[in-house]
Amino acid sequence: MSNHYMLTGYPGFLSGRLFRGLVQHDPSARFTFLVHPSQMDKARQQIGSQDHVHLLEGDITLEDLGIPEEETNRLREEVTHFLHLAAIYDLAVPKDAAYKVNVKGTDHVNRFVQSLTHLKRYVYFSTAYVSGTRTGKVTEEDLACGQDFKNHYEETKFEAEKLVRDLKGVPTTIIRPGVVVGDSQTGETEKFDGPYFIFRYLDAMNPFPVPYVGKGENPFNIVPVDYIIQSTVYLTHAGKDGTFHLTDPSPYSAREVYEMIAEELLGKKPRYTIPEKIAKAMMSIRMIRRYFGVEKEAISYMSSQSDYDSSWTQSVLREGGIHCPDFKSYLPNLVRYYQEHREDTAKKIPIR
Known part of the structure; x- marks a missing residue:
């Protein structure tokens, strides 16, 4: 059968x-x-x-x-x-x-x-x-x-x-x-949510000096x-x-991910830091979060994340020759796809 x-x-x-x-x-x-x-x-x-x-x-x-x-x-x-x-x-x-x-x-x-x-x-x-x-x-x-x-x-x-x-x-x-996130080879994704809120935020900040959000010392998986x-x-x-x-067995920190996206998307590094509490307060104002296109709940994922042990998974997947690619290696594909489809309303998450 x-x-x-x-x-x-x-x-x-x-x-x-x-x-x-x-x-x-x-x-x-x-x-x-x-x-x-x-x-x-x-x-x-x-x-x-x-x-x-x-x-x-x-x-x-x-x-x-x-x-x-x-x-x-x-x-x-x-x-x-x-x-x-x-x-x-x-x-x-x-x-x-x-x-x-x-x-x-x-x-x-x-x-x-x-x-x-x-x-x-x-x-x-x-x-x-x-x-x-x-x-x-x-x-x-x-x-x-x-x-x-x-x-x-x-x-x-x-x-x-x-x-x-x-x-x-x-x-x-x-x-x-x-x-x-999207496909590591093509960048294809259905929705610009999750880490893509960083893309949308940085897009809106492009005319201005770009800040970091919080310390971002935690792993961002x-x-x-x-x-x-x-x-x-x-x-x-x-x-x-x-x-x-x-999960990525060797994740970058939230600060490193944010900086890599800023450099790939905007061609410039963040220059100063906004404390996370201020960023959350700002995104609690509907007009501001709609301007940036960011859900306020997304701010929490820039800090205080767990460190996920995937030892068991990695040992099993190695038997099948499967490994997780390095974020830095496929980020250009994600950014390119985002730039090509950033105005596609079907891919945007409505912000409440």
Whole structure:
């Protein structure tokens, strides 16, 4: 029997890239994408007519994922790999919306996964930032360590990962990416969020002397999307249960990342420092954060980040010849893509 992969989160950027990676690894496989009704038209446009792909309308916030009973019965007998990517990733997401999708949605997916009779692997996409406000070294087995959280996104992903870890008798791989940016070769990305808020801020500051924001002595863990996809495809088939930090094993500091982006994007170095408290106060004013195009929650990621230990992941990925590229080596590709698409409104995150 050929493998049958079921994915949530399509037609999102990560799930679309992951689909292509899985097809390359397993050309004879079949696929079912659980697609929210609001995304079905986009999904049809992206997938076209591919006989090995089935687009199934559903909703992870509903019991049985909102799937008709006859479809549910068929999938329970056919699905061999379930990859759960659907989530709200917005740093500024309200608590109720984040909880409904990220926590309740994952609970519903977990129950569905437990009913699959031929399941070989359940892959859950968490985030390294379930570490919340922790500082110092965070191992891949660490989860609940009394930490607080910088936003509802982190908190609800933490709660969801706890639910996944509590599953019994399910072969489970938990993926914890760092901050994901575009493709290391092409620079391609779907949205200018995350570290791209630095790009947008520096763009707005270009006519003026550019400041650093805070001390930035902490590690700033950035990874390209192609590393995430290549690693996830490998880990999906490696037969190893556990939690995997898909993070840069040798990250630059936030200050170094900021300076490298400024030099590549603007051709000049920052000349002075704005204390983080002042930057946060400024971005609390809607008019200012909209001018700069920066979510106020993003400022927190310039300081007080954890140091993610990815020793286990690196040892496993080495067996597949996979390594994380150095940020400096692919930054020019990220900047070039950003410059070519900076005015694309579909890639901009609305600032509240």
